[in-house]
Amino acid sequence: MNTREVVIVGGGPAGLAAAAELKALGVDDILIIEREKNLGGILRQCIHDGFGLTRFGETLSGPEYSQRFIDQVKEMGIEAITNATVIDISPDKVVTADTTEGLLKIQAKAIVLTMGCRERTRGALAIPGTRPSGIYNAGVAQSYMNLFNKMVGKNIVIMGSGDIGLIMARRLTLEGAHVSAVIEILPYPSGLPRNIEQCLHDYDIPLYLGYSVIDIQGEPRIERVIAAKVGENGKLVEGSEIEFPCDTLILSVGLIPENELSLSAGVVLDDRTKGAVVDENYQTSVPGIFAAGNVLHVHDLVDFVSLEAEDLAKGVFQYLRDGKLEENEIPVCAGENIGHVIPQKISGKKDIQMSLRVRKPVGRCKVVVKQAGRELKTVSMPKAIPAEMIQFRVKAEAFVSSEPVEVMINE
Amino acid sequence: MENLYDVVVVGGGVVGSAVARELSRYQLKICVLEKELDVCNGVSGRNTGLLHSGILSGDQPVRTECCIEGNAEFDQVAKELDVPFKRCGKLIVGFGEEEKQCLQQLYQHGLECGIPGIRMIDADEIKAIEPNADGDTGIYVPTAGILCPYTYTIALAENAAQNGVEYHFDQKVTAISRTPGGEYEIQTENGMWRSRWVVNCAGLFAYQISVMLGFEAYVPKRVKGEYEILDKKAGKFLSVPIYPAPGKAGDCDIHITPTVDGNILVGPTLEDVDETIDYSATQEKIDQLMEQGARLFPRHVKREYFIRNYAGIFPYVADPGIQERVDFQIQAREDIPHAVNVVGISTPGLTSALPIARRVVEKVKEQEELRPNEAFNPVRKGIVRFAEQTDEEKMRLIEEDPDYGEIYCRCECVTKAEIKQAVHNILGVSTVSGIKYRTRATMGRCQGGYCETRLTAMIEKELQQDVKDILLNQKGAYMFVGKVK
Structure with missing residues (x-):
């Protein structure tokens, strides 16, 4: 069997950044396995701009952003195989990939999981109604339009205000389709404020906040969507139904980290993120298996994916050098109005990067990190919304004991 | 004469296809006229996929007899037709005294019908x-089993x-008449078909064809x-199906x-519905x-596991x-020669x-x-499923055809080779759901998020279809309005 120091599963932004950083640290024997014919991951279909402001200080399109990493990886001589799908990872770190050359089996010393995420579907939400054609997930519609040159419809309704849905509202409009509504069940948008501004407001596309899609009608092709107002008690407001005629419904109702391979490797997942439970080195519950990017928790900006993966590389490097990493015993818990926190476990001996999201939007507030009743760190925020991930570093000196750490929002 | 058949079978569901197969x-010279664009789009594809034992068939002798017979032979059938099947x-479980009595009655009925191996069990068992x-x-x-209803019908x-x-697909029958020469003329929305025999296997619409042929007007x-x-x-x-004790109607x-x-x-x-197909x-x-699912299968009926919902209609x-439900009807009448209803x-x-x-x-x-067809071959091979093979077999398949080395559907691990074979299926079905039913592509938890773009590209390329003509599952179910400008 082939052996490798590191196998990276997925050649998207996280995998590429991890590879380049590992190489820079002196790890030579790296293999990236990518299922698509080209590297770049989901960015290949993200032809809009706005990528790279944090990482490169300029605004790039998705393909331009990923090309910088692809070029770097190539220049560094890092090996990558494409059109190869990993179909299994065993707990003892044997990676099996399906390729046109045969079934590839590699014994890895360390594995980096960077498989990204997938979209939540209509079926998962169990939306009532008919089962016509013309219902697409936003990312699928984006792929059809930008990679396959296929136009999905003319009269569009978008369910959910996730970022891809917002981007697609603009993209479809620019291609001559009419987008009549974006319907969001929550009383606030799920996508970034800048996308609400640039993709909806700039094109006069109405956003219906607090509306739920209660029926899909029409067959063989979708003909209309019925939405109703959700009252404060969570129940539908009688008589509030609005009918939206359409020939296409685009769903942008959430992303789920793609962890089927992680599960086969025995990696423990976090119920809240649906990604792996990791420590401050981004190591999962299986020693030598690491995870970063959208497979770990869904990000809103690719820049943070790259930075996280670069951070991960340090842990992998240390693991390869020492043959193990010190076990992290201190749990990090999500407290008041916090959806989740990464990492979930720390040693208390290292500076750590904390990534978190709030559950509900709040105005002026403080993010407070506490241990043993003491405030270790507070970060003041003018506002915090679920759409925007919050990141900050906590210094090793801040930790006072081995008791659990809690992160919360104080209004 | 063109379009003259010995037998026209109306309906390409599981019964119509079984009749066509047995007559072959x-x-x-036989043809099947199907109103949809694929087989098993009606009742046959929209059910529980259970190989029944016959215990729930009530006091209907034909229903019970056919079921017991079909159950007994299915291991052999599944082997011949390469259909995945588990016996x-x-x-059938009950809670409380009332349901216990109901189950005891059902058990007695099962013994009288001769259902093999059944036994009453308690909570521990x-x-x-x-x-x-x-x-x-x-x-x-013990004799009940599970099978995939559309895989079986397709087989x-x-x-x-x-x-x-x-x-012949997209052939909805609108009228049937008999010429003085004794031939049937079957009018469909898209043509006229002539045949010496007609067999009505129209499922949900069999009661309409029944009238067209001159048989009883069932309600x-x-x-x-x-x-x-x-x-x-x-x-x-879960390893076995769990049924609740039957209700008053026996359902x-x-x-x-x-x-x-x-x-x-x-x-x-279960809900009584009118003639609208919805x-x-x-x-x-x-x-x-x-709510009710959680009663039988506690802890595992949860939203997180939802993949998709669907509905079927029992005909x-x-x-x-x-005005009471009738037993299975398999009829021929002297005054309506050469027709089976x-x-x-x-x-x-x-x-x-x-x-x-x-029986038909x-x-x-x-x-x-x-006269027997000497060339008849009862054996059919399905598309080899990459996901179900051993590593050695997978390697052999890729060596034989490198398309097995490309995963198209990641959730169900379906390869390009399988998709290509499905696109070129012997029945000439070209819908996206046709590929789905033949390979399981798009049936996983991402519901085609990854593979649907590849499936439609394959249809476009292999069948030289214009993108506007690519259909999801039925006439009018177009996927695209054209190319991006």
Whole structure:
């Protein structure tokens, strides 16, 4: 069997950044396995701009952003195989990939999981109604339009205000389709404020906040969507139904980290993120298996994916050098109005990067990190919304004991 | 004359395809007229996928007899037609004294019908058979099994086609007449077909064809059932179907059934419906599935596992006189020569399809001597599923055809080679769902998020279709309005 120091599963932004950083640290024997014919991951279909402001200080399109990493990886001589799908990872770190050359089996010393995420579907939400054609997930519609040159419809309704849905509202409009509504069940948008501004407001596309899609009608092709107002008690407001005629419904109702391979490797997942439970080195519950990017928790900006993966590389490097990493015993818990926190476990001996999201939007507030009743760190925020991930570093000196750490929002 | 057949079978469901297959054992020119664009788009593809034992067939002798016969032979059938099948047995469970009595009655009925191996069991034995099932009393039915209803129907149809049967899709029958010369003229929305024989296997619409042929005017008594499909992650927790004790009408309400592919089906809800064909899912029934499903299969019926919902309609018919549901009807009449009328085939139609088909052949033989088709081959091979092979076999497949080395559907691990074979299926079906039913692509938890773009690209390329002509599943179900400017 082939052996490798590191196998990276997925050649998207996280995998590429991890590879380049590992190489820079002196790890030579790296293999990236990518299922698509080209590297770049989901960015290949993200032809809009706005990528790279944090990482490169300029605004790039998705393909331009990923090309910088692809070029770097190539220049560094890092090996990558494409059109190869990993179909299994065993707990003892044997990676099996399906390729046109045969079934590839590699014994890895360390594995980096960077498989990204997938979209939540209509079926998962169990939306009532008919089962016509013309219902697409936003990312699928984006792929059809930008990679396959296929136009999905003319009269569009978008369910959910996730970022891809917002981007697609603009993209479809620019291609001559009419987008009549974006319907969001929550009383606030799920996508970034800048996308609400640039993709909806700039094109006069109405956003219906607090509306739920209660029926899909029409067959063989979708003909209309019925939405109703959700009252404060969570129940539908009688008589509030609005009918939206359409020939296409685009769903942008959430992303789920793609962890089927992680599960086969025995990696423990976090119920809240649906990604792996990791420590401050981004190591999962299986020693030598690491995870970063959208497979770990869904990000809103690719820049943070790259930075996280670069951070991960340090842990992998240390693991390869020492043959193990010190076990992290201190749990990090999500407290008041916090959806989740990464990492979930720390040693208390290292500076750590904390990534978190709030559950509900709040105005002026403080993010407070506490241990043993003491405030270790507070970060003041003018506002915090679920759409925007919050990141900050906590210094090793801040930790006072081995008791659990809690992160919360104080209004 | 063109379009002159010995036999026209109306309907390409499991019964129509079984009839076509059984008739292809004889020297006959046969075609199947199907109104949809693929087989099993109606009742045959929208059910629980259970190989029934016959215990739930009530006091209807033909229904019970066909079911027992079909059950007994299915290991052999599954082998011949390369259809995945598991004889896993079944639990019918009850809570409380009333349901216990109901189950005891059912058990007695089962013994009288000669259902093999059934036995009454208590709570401990229920847990011993399936630790995740609940109930105080139960009947264990060892001969029941699970199969994939569309894989089976497709297998029958493909075997029929291999043996010379023609399938014509998009052929909704609108009128049938008989010429003075004794030939049938079958008018469809898209043509005229002539035949010496007509066999009515039109499922939900059999009662209409029955009238066109001059048989009884049965009254449709349709029952709609909604289902929820659960993730394979839930499937790991169930090895046998769990049925509740039957209600007053003898129907079993929401049950929990593992599928041969490893998912779980929750359903069906049961609701009397009129003649409108409406497969919509409703919020009320989705909630009901959750609630009642959790009673039989605690802890595992949860939203996190939802993959998709679907609905089916049971084509019960009533006698026009007494207005009660009739037994399976397999009829021939002297005053309507060369016609066989198959009506009222609801559950367990899947289990009974071949026994029904043999009875149809007998009806034909009563009026005409049939000469055997020496070339008939009962064996059909399905598309080899990469995901189910050993590593050695996978390597061999890739070596033989590198397309096995490209995963198109990641959730179900379906390769390009399988998709390509499905696109070039023998029946000439070209819809996206046609590929889905033949390979399982798009059936996983991402519901085609990854592979649907590849499937449509394959249809476009391999079948030289314009993007506007690519259909999801039926006429008018277009996927694209054209190319991006």
